[in-house]
Amino acid sequence: MAPNLTERRLFILKLVVQEFIETATPVASEMLVRKFGLGFSSATVRNDLAALEELGYLTHLHTSAGRVPTDAGYRFFVENLMDRTSLSLAEQRMIRHQFYQVRGELDQWIQLAGAVLARTAQNASLVTPPRAEQLRFKNLELISIHETMVLAVLVFHGGIIKQQTFGLDAARTPDDLRRCAGRMSDALADLTVSGVEELLAQDALRPLPTFGEFERAVIALVTHAMQAFEEQAREHIYSDGLLEMLSQPEFIPALARDDAERAVERLRRALDILKSGRGLGQLIPQALASEGVQVIIGGEHSEDEMREYSVVLARYGVGGAVTGVLGVIGPTRMAYPRSISTVRYISSLMSNLLAELYAGESRPPLEGNG
Amino acid sequence: MAPNLTERRLFILKLVVQEFIETATPVASEMLVRKFGLGFSSATVRNDLAALEELGYLTHLHTSAGRVPTDAGYRFFVENLMDRTSLSLAEQRMIRHQFYQVRGELDQWIQLAGAVLARTAQNASLVTPPRAEQLRFKNLELISIHETMVLAVLVFHGGIIKQQTFGLDAARTPDDLRRCAGRMSDALADLTVSGVEELLAQDALRPLPTFGEFERAVIALVTHAMQAFEEQAREHIYSDGLLEMLSQPEFIPALARDDAERAVERLRRALDILKSGRGLGQLIPQALASEGVQVIIGGEHSEDEMREYSVVLARYGVGGAVTGVLGVIGPTRMAYPRSISTVRYISSLMSNLLAELYAGESRPPLEGNG
């Protein structure tokens, strides 16, 4: 009943997908024969195209239109047909160099990763900052802004920093604050949110002499800050490359197969997705739990609004300790080989950078030859 | 020669501008008469419209199209005609409440300001973080990540924080680092970039016993961080509300007077402006140097690519010490009264918040009734 997949048909499918990815134009039989100098006539190719269509890998919008891959077609291409290349060494070098230039500035890595992903894959990118499963307290500093206003700098494991100002009931000297911060740092060291909460509860029951009203207030502040941070960290996704994605023909009315309205509506939707993170929600935890590069194509998404988009994601980080997710999002007609190799490279690069930070033994520190 | 501006003509001009701002549709004489129950016939209004056109305040695209304000028309409206309202008390209360909820989290104020501006003015917003003219050092903390890796947290006056990791040549204990950070904090306290540079130079000439190789390396790090920060702070503009702006009819092909292609091209341009900050470059320093709310309308911009947009900007901050700029950007057909009052309110709100932080005497700290 269903046609079988001959070598030639596989080859033709590969050509169609590659061609459509490149040109964004439906692929015609005649054109394939001429452009690639196939040894068959266009009629033969047409038969194969019809077979591939019956198998569900291709469609066409109307009788006299060329073929376009379906989601299943892209999936088959990604799994079985595409050339598994890496980024060129020159590109890798260039990217490494850019990261080298912001060495030490952890908060810039995320931005840079987003920018590089977007530029290299010519689509939008998304990056979540590296996060520990559990925020763990490391250090506290209390800096006097003026007599009754204090800047608290909370440092957590993994180089995560949060600042918070608060007012005092009574004036305190900078030295006083410093001593207090030292005591607190020791008391709270390595605790998680629940640990701090516990301490606060205990403390309330049997107050220690060194921990007075003020100290308890600070612990409450820390608790609150950690809770808020964990919550907002889960939602926060950095994204970039909107402009790159918008230069894809899908978003250019004159080039879009359907009319201009659609192109703009699509754009608005895309913006919405990137900004709100809706439609990406499940993807992130899912990617965090997986190894290697994940590809989700069009209708494979659980969200309806994502069915015109594909996402290429990978986890990065050290062990299970500090991890994040980064990836590329764009129309289903996406240069999968390139996107995948870019995501793979950047995730491994980020992982190495983080490993240097936390393990130290992996490589000599970046500062070494500065 | 040129017609004169009678009371009625002023009134009609006001109506036309308001009407066009609201409906985004060219305003016809007949429609004005009916909608506002004017006591004149449409022919009379037509005469006045023609006069206003001759004065340069209105145009129409073709013979049988209604009138549309010119940039000069908007300008005249903003200066002389529009109702100078404030945000409603309910809105003010709501906004204050939102800021109250992120009290103490200085870095969230910027985001919040951007979001509120965008939502209230239904356009894109831009906010620069509050900056001192000169970055002034306040405090340094060195936190051991592992034996040879250190996280430096630099705190500057104005609650500005920068983190930077670096590797060590030789292992150091956390205590060692803490003591060192304390010495350095004292040595560098209140210095500007040039001050630190000077210290570094002096130090190189006659090394003090307490300041060894390591300390010099840290000072160099601080110098570098301050330089980099000052540079990138100048360029960094936070922006939000793209989605809000895109819901303006100018960006919706079906509603745009000209064709869909234009709408999308416009959109791409707008994105580009917001992302790169090109076209805004001069505006920021200019706004920093001015008092009150600045309005720049369409062709008044020095940049050509901005001639379809208007910007409403205001400085915020305390004295000349710590200041930033915030504002709204959107199509020239912008709800100026609302944008201006929003920008005015938020800038004063932010100024108050900053004043509390730095002066303390202006109001009781926000934490007071938490």
Place this chain on the structure above:
DNA sequence: GTTAGCACTCTCAAGGAGGGAGTGCTAACG
């Protein structure tokens, strides 16, 4: 100064024709 009346201009949407692209089918060929 104001107004009614009207011709004129220009846009916009709908309908129709012609050209073109590409397929699907059929019949013949090796």
Place this chain on the structure above:
DNA sequence: CGTTAGCACTCCCTCCTTGAGAGTGCTAAC
């Protein structure tokens, strides 16, 4: 049986035309 030439057919896209509608500008009267 796979391959191929030939051809009818389908559907899109662009251009053109047409008619309706909107709104102006002008003129002449009030």
